[in-house]
Amino acid sequence: MTTFHDEVQKARAKYPTRRSAVMDALRLAQGRHGWLSPDAIREVADALEETPAYCHSIASFYDMYHLEPIGTHMVEVCTNLSCALAGAQRVLDAFADALGVRPGGTTDDGEVTLRAIECAGGCGRAPVVVVDHVYHEPVRAEDVPEIVARLRGA
Ligand code: FES
Structure with missing residues (x-):
């Protein structure tokens, strides 16, 4: 080994x-x-x-290193300029409501960590959400319940 x-x-x-x-x-x-x-x-x-x-x-x-325990899944919402102009805050709020956790926190069951991140490099298709390293773009607040349901079922 x-x-x-x-x-x-x-x-x-x-x-x-x-x-x-x-x-x-x-x-x-x-x-x-x-x-x-x-x-x-x-x-x-x-x-x-x-x-x-x-x-x-x-x-x-560096942002990609975690100095605190994180959840099994990671939801990252880009809130940088292009995404902010395209409604990223509404998307972040929708995730916070759906998951019952504030950005930077992890759900009580330890399953999902929610983070606001800087530019994810997908500005042309803002707002960008990265779920377990997979890009979802563009994401609207209305898309959030389905993403969370899939995450919870995964
Ligand atoms: S500002 Fe969100 S991907 Fe660039």
Whole structure:
């Protein structure tokens, strides 16, 4: 069985310096644990012979790393300019109502985390919603109940 340390060493070999491998190592840790707990950050730091503070500084800078536990599913609503102009706030509010959770939170059953995100790169088809890494575009508030029903049934 491949250990986390082995995985990181394999990833590290692709980069010119061990520091360059930190994002890949964080991704691997998050894949294993679902989020980056202080223990997971320490594991990354040990594998790269870096400090936990350095690894945490990278993890806390980028939006795709989760420093808190997240739900089994992730709903991300882009609220940046193009999506905002196309009604993203109504879409976000509709998800919050349907899921019973505020943006940034996770449903009580731990199933779904709802987030507002910056530009998802789909501005031409705003507003954009990303559900478990799958883009839905454009999404209207009226579409939300069906998306949530599918998510809950998945
Ligand atoms: S502003 Fe929403 S995808 Fe670009």
